[in-house]
Every structure is written in C-alpha cells, then in structure tokens.
Amino acid sequence: MDCHGNPKPISLAPGEEALKILLMGNPNVGKSVIFSRLTGMNVRTANYAGTTVNYTHGIVQYHGKKALLTDVPGTYSLEATSPAEEVATKLLAEGAHVVLCVLDATNLERNLPLALQIRQTGLPVVYALNLSDVARRKGITIDTDALAKELGAPVIATSAVKGEGLKTLLDTTLQAAQGQAIKAVTLPESFQNFWDEASRIARIAQRNESRPMTLWDRFEEMTIRPLPGLPIALIVLIIALGLVVGGGKALRAVILLPLFNNYVAPAITSAVSSVVSEGILRNVLVGEYGMLIKGIEWPIALILPYVALFYIVLSFLEDSGYLPRLGVLLDNVMRAMGLQGGSIVPMFMGYGCAVPAIIGTKAATSNKERLMITGLVALAVPCTAQTGAFIVLLGDHSMAALLGVYAISFGAMFLVGSLMTRMLPGTVAPMLMEIPNLLMPDGKSLLKKIWIRIKQFLLEAEIPMILGIGAAALIAETGVLGMVSGFMAPIVVGWLGLPAEATLALMLGIIRRELAVLPLLGLDLSILQLMVGSVVALFYLPCLTVTAIIIKEFSLKIGLLILLLTTLAAFVFGGLLNKIGQLLLVLL
Template structure:
C-alpha cells in the first residue's frame, strides 16, 4: 500500500493517457467498500488543496490501461452547504473521464437527488446500484432497465462486500471512459422540480413489498431503544475495552516483550558498544532513554498493540453502522449538557486521535457545538496512543485504577460540558443524523481501513516521539533534569506527591500526550502515585499537532484558552485527589 499524509498537497497529475474516475455518492452508501475492492491496497490519502477535508485516491490497472480512482467525500447534493460538499463540487468541476455514482438501493429516492444533479453535468456517468441484497431483504425491488432509461446511463447492480457486479462496473467504466466524449447539454432544474422528478422516477422503477423484519432490522431497532439498547451498549463498550486491554497485554507478554528483551535490546546494545565507547553518546543511543531503545520500545512494543486493537474496534463499530445508533441512544443524556447525540461520532473519533475529531466538528449544527466538542476532546478524551500508555502503566498493577481514570474522564466530560453550555453563547439545534443500515462489515474494507490508520499513526507519532525521547535523554545525561526537578519540587513532590523525576513527564507531555505517561513506567510508583500521574496526563495540555489544528480551525485565542484551562485543571484535580487520598490514609 502507498499511504501518505500529504497535508494540503494535491495528488500529482496523471499521465495524459491515464483514466481519471470519480467515485461519488451520498454518505454511507458503500463507497469505501467499492473503493477498497477496486483498488486493492494501492491507495493514497490526502487533503484537498486549501482545506483540511480528506479524500482517498487509488490506482487501478485494467485492460492494459491505468486509472486513478478518487473517492470523493460523500455529499447529499451539489448545492454545497459544508466544506466536504464543496470539495465534492470542486472535483466535479475539475473534470474526469467518468463518474461512478453509487446509489443505495435501500434509500433510492434520497440518492436520486444527487444522481440527477450529476446526470446533468458535462461528465459521463455510470451508476452502481449498491446494497441490492439488503434492499431485497427489506422487500424493495428495483427495475434496473427502467432506472437506466430514466437516468440515461448504465446502472450496475452491486453487492460490494461479495464482489458482485464490480467487474461489470469496471468494464462499463472503461468503455465509457475510452469512447469518444459526447457533449452533454446541461439541464437546469429548480430544487422543487428536481424533487418532483425524483419522486416520479422512484415510483416508476421501485416496488416496495411488506416483509417481516430480519434479524439485523430487529437488532438495529433494538439498539436505539433505552431497553435493551442501554444494556447492549454497556456490553458492547465493555467487551471493546476488554478486547483492547486484554488483547494488547497478551500480545506484549507472549510475543513482543520476549522479542524486545531477548533479542532486540541485547543486539542493539552490543552493536553500539562495538563502535562507541561508554559515555554521553552511548547513553543517548542505548542508555536509560536511548533513542535506539525507547524510540522502538515505546511506539512499537508498548503503544502499537493497543493502538492496533483500538482501530480494529472503532473501525468495526463505524462500518457496522453502530456509532450513529449509539448517538441516538445517548441524545437525551447529552442534551442535558447542551450537546447532541450526533456528537458521539466525533467524540468517539477523539479516542482514536483528537485531530480527526476536531475536523469532524465541521458537521456540527452550530459554532457553539463545534467549540464544545473541541474543548471537551482537548480536555478529557485520551487518544488511542495515550490510552495504550494508560493501559501499560495501570493495567498490570490495577485494573480498578485504570477503570477509575476513565470514569474520571467521563465525569469530567459531563461536568465540563454542563459548564461550557452555559458559558459559550448560542443555541442547540435539533438533531439531524442519518442512521445507516446495520450491516456485517466487509473484512477487506475493514482491514484496509485499519492498515491505513496504523500507518498514519506511525507516520504522525514516531518522529515526535523519537525527538521527545532524545530530549529526555539530553536532560538526563546533562543533569538538567535534576535542576528542573528542584525548581518544580513544590508542585511535583509537594502538591502531586510524585518523585521529582516525574517532572520529565510534564515536559515531554507538551510534545505528545502519551509522552506525559510513558516516563512514569521507568519509576517505582505506588498505586496512588500512578493514579495521580495518570490524572495529570489525562487533563494535561493537548499535543502540538492538536494545538495547530485548533489554531487553523478556529483561532490562536481559543488555543491559548485550551492550554490554560487544561493545564490548570490537570494540576488542580490531580493535586486535590492526592491530598485527599493521603488524608484518608491511602498511599
């Protein structure tokens, strides 16, 4: 796979004889599955020039021709009302050899609105009628020939997870792309006229019969009801946590740590010792915080197992359609703090990484909602790397301590949300959230998404982590850590009850949040000290990348506010917990 985070850089131009294909459609119609099936694992992710809206592009080699397939951000209309929809319009205006417009057979009428708008553009188009198996189970039958006549373009029935129809889709795309272009006269239709046409077409091509609900229909409905939805949500989230924690610990204990301790560390230490005598350079490489040891151990052997399993869980919940249902279930609770159930999706994304969570707030219904979600994610939502560090720090010593830290995080979200709702001006609009079909995820699309996310994590985390470790090694080897520890002694030792060496975690936490946790692994700490250190790291200021995104999405003033209130809350709450626990006799 070729997967690069290219910032705002656009893809390099295709060769003159290459085919350019746009994959378009509403959100949640199966575009990502079709994309992964057609491109395999040869993909590149990027941000559209001048925006932070991401899209994915992949290469296809078929019938002795090369093509670039661009998975355009999902949109309901070409009348852009959001940055993502504007990017879709921009791609269309830039032109292509052919458009593959994906239609959801279970929601044909809604999808036809976009289909008609694309039809009237001066770009050849073919339609993939996806999810036909789900539609049939729901009693929906669509006359494909009549739909082709109405849309005046090929319509290919597809079941993407099972590869049904995808070869026909490629064949038609190649035929259309390689033929002489036919001028298409743009047709102007008003909004009302287009929806009247949508209704007419749907009535002409679609027949809906009553069918008894399937198991997946019943389960999808049950998941949004207080009972059994709430107990099921508790079971799902508990199982997810046990899978990540237990699976990560098992991978480390059975596979990764033996490799690290028995093979990697001795081999690297011996190799460095052969060329470099003992001294400061030797210690910077393989000493207490040597970059060749900790720079490999922390990201790959400590954090990566938990990150990988977390991405397995979150990708499964996304692709199955469960997350929107969780949002509906929690809507009444979140409304009490001025938020909507639809905000569950970016909040959950924050447990992967705060950056896409903050970018995901663009779909929020108001600026107030954007500010609230961004503030809460920055304050009390640990990213997957930080979660891995928490699990490594607390999991072996006390599962209860680990659960306690996450309960504090949850309570802090509720309390901070309640306060922010009263401090930030604005209204909370009604929730509008599409609920996709509850489906068994495609394993190939799921695995591709997981691999892409892991690669992006390593690309984004490894260099800052190595720089942070090198900085730590310099502080230790030069004795500066002792000086800084003396300066911070009243705060670190007096108020927080931690050894002065823990001041290193405070400095490294500025680079990346998990670096505010990992140095604590090197210290002999009591359970109380472990919890206090974790609470500081939980609320401590966001990492540099997150602050840059906040500045870009909002302004410098908000980033300064975030730095201020997260730091104050981190030291205040952790210190109060330490002082109260000691008064009660806990150590």
C-alpha cells in the same frame, strides 16, 4: 477544459495521462468501499458521514486503461450547506470525464435528488445501485432498466462489500469516460423540485414487497431502541474493553516483552557498546533512558498491542454502521454535556486519534458544536496511545485505579461541556443523523484500514518518541533535570504529591501526551501517585500535531487558548485528586 468541454487528463508521470472520474453520492452509500475495491490502494473507509471530508485520489488500472478516481466527500445536495458539500461541489465544478454516482438501493428516493442534480450538469454519469443485496433481503425490487431510462444514464446493480457488479460497473464507467461530453438534461416544465421528480421516478422503478422480518432485521431495530439497545451497547463495550485490555496484556506479556528483553535489547546494547565508549553518548543511546532501547520498548513492546487491538475494534464498529446507532442511544447523555447524539462519532474517533476526530467535526451542525467537540477531545479524550500507556502504568497495579482515571475523564467532559454550552455563542441543533444499514464489514477493506492506521501510528509516534527519549536522556545526563525539578518542586512535589523526578514526564509530555505517562514506569510510586500522574497526563498539552490541526481548522487564538486551558486543567485536577486522596488515606 478542452474545446469540447472535456477536462484535461491528469498527468501522473512524464508522458503518462489518465482519465478523471469523480465518485459521488450521499453519505453512507458505500462509496469508500467501492473506491477501495476499484483502486486497490490503502484508503480509510467508514460507515458514517464526515469521514471523507478530505477527498482521496486513487489510480484505476484495468485492461491497459488508466484512470484517476477521486472519492468525493459524501453530500446530499449540490447546494452546499456544509464544508463537506462545499468540497464536493468544487470538485464537480472542476469537471471530469465521467461521474460515478453511487445510490443506496434501500433508500432510492432519498438518493435520487442528488443523482438528478449531477445529471443536470451535463457531465457523463454512470449510476451504481449499491446495497442491492440488502434491498432484496428487505423485499425491495428496483427495475434498473426503467431507472436508467428515467435518469438517461446507465444503472448497474452492485454490492460493494461482496464485490458483486463491480466489473460491469468499471467497464461501463471507463466506456463513458472516453465518450464526448453531453448536454445538460432539461427537466420538464411541471417539475417543481428535485424531490418531486425523485418521488415520481421511485414510483416507476421501485416495487416494495411485504416480507416477514428476518432475524437480522429484528436485531437492527433492537440496536436503536433504549431496550434492549442500551444493554446491547453495554455488552459491545465490555467485549471491546476486554479485547483491548486483555488481549493487549497477553500480547505484551507472552510475545513482545520476552522477545524485546531477551533478544532485541541485548543485541542493541551489545552492538552500541562495541563501537561507543562509556560516557554521555552511550548513556543517551542505551542507558536508563536510552533512545535506542526505550524508543523501541515503549511504542512497540508496551503500547502497540493496545493500539492495534483498539483500531481493530474501532474499524469494525465504524464499517458495520454501529457507531451512529450508539449515537441514537446516547443522545440524552450527550445532551447533558451540551451536545447531540451525532457528536458521539467524532468523539469516539478521538479515542483512536484526535486529528481525524477534529477534522470529522466538519460534519457538525454549527461552529459552536465544532468548537465544543474539539475542546472536549483535546481536553479529556485519551487517544489510543495514551490508553495503552494508562493500561501499562495502572493495569498491573489496580484496575479500579484505571477505571477511576476514565471516570474522572467522563466527569470532566460533562463539567466542561455544560460550561462551554453556556459560554459559547450559537446553538447546537437537535440530532439529525442518518442510520445506515447494519452490515458485516468488507474484510479486505477492514484489513486495509487497520493496517494504515497502525502504520500511521508508528510513523507519527515512533520518531517523536525516539527524539523525546533522546532529549530526556540528555536532560538527565547533563544535570538539567535537577535544575528544572528544583524550579518545579512547589507544583510537582508540593501540589501534585509526585517525586521531583516526575518533572521529566511533564517535559516530555510537551512532545506527545503518552510520554507524560511512560517515564513514571521507572519510579516507585503509590497507587495514588500513579493516578495523579495519569490524570495530569490525561488533561495535559495536546500533541504538537493535534495543536497544529486545531490552529489550522480554527485559529491561532483558539489553539493557544486550548493549550492554556488543558495545562491548567491538568494541574488543577491532578492536585485536587492528590489532596482529596491524601485526606481519604488519613481518614481511612
């Protein structure tokens, strides 16, 4: 801070500085969409609390001016009661040239306590009255001039999804950022608490007009009622499944595999063969488990179609605000496994990737709930890469077998969840979940989110997969596989009922879980063996990145315990499925 109480500019490059702007507000008010539109950088946006626990920086460039915009985690109060709120208060305590506080025009009174707390810090503030178009549709009229007078700071009506008011908002914010720090606002003596003042201001600035419900308003209400909410949810999930499975198969069969088999693989094989003579090195590069062949075929030609389509579905459900509604509908179901309905959000994220799901548990109501969600995600929630691998392995043979693997996954979550809720100390609070407006997502932000997730998958999966496949080729070529297979035979062959060659899948699964599935493609396996191999891969060791996140978020002890329990579960459930399946085959 300088002598006037202003924060020092952030250095961006030698000789280059920028003003510091904090973007703050309650969860679900559209902060991340505003951030994405103002900065133009790739940023994940979501319509529920917990997504922005890790804050994001972005550079705003406008009319030759440059500012550093920080997307602060959503918070309801500066009296921190959660990890997300602690991050928000720490960032605010570090100071800024201006705070851009986003308010939800459809829930003004609920947003005003935080607005007043920020105003009382003495920092310059500009308020964005977001979702103004939705408020008008609902018959809510807000006098921005009256609101600005009461708050003692500019108020700009915006609709971030449509881009309305953002130019004026940016102009006003940059002007405020270049002003001097102001004194803290002193609230009147009669002021009892921020909620009382929020109620008074809302009565002055807001008018509610009774309007007939629109068709969209009726649909919003329908999505949170058991009837017809549950049938609607079932239809949504069926459409999502059809898009991911059917669309992924089509992309794989019609475009990617023919392109790879007819052009890419022959070209790579020819190029390597022209410079590398026959032997171990050529086999490692382009042989049966050639890292330059399988390293492209498995993650891109086989798995990527399902990954991309799943991220399209997940991103749409997030940004539309539908996931919290699903949590309301499934609260009783989640209670059966010891959790509350709001836990559906991080768990559903786990079907994309376990890492953001585990980080998202910071919004949980207790440490017990965090541990339970993390344990269940690490144990039995297959990420999108695993899902793609399961579809490739089982989808062409038996959709019933594929659905059976997921039925086992759900059954294990209920069983383990009910055990954890009895064994772990602490409580899981009843569901207290904000239901955002159901909106059509911003297309630009949606595309950015999908692209960055696909790019992240390629960066995180491609290199480990290539290295893992190279290791597999070396293991196969040097004879190490035979030695390990002999040692593991009692478990792999005797208990799991798989051929000895399947040991390679277990070895590769240590690197990434989907690598415990893909090597089975080259083996002549029965439907039962395919299911057993998939179940083992489902519960097997979490990926190295996931393990590192668990250790970082909790402790080394918790990380090692989860590794032990998931490995034990993989062999127990896989072996039981094999024995039960063989018995049924004999009886039938």
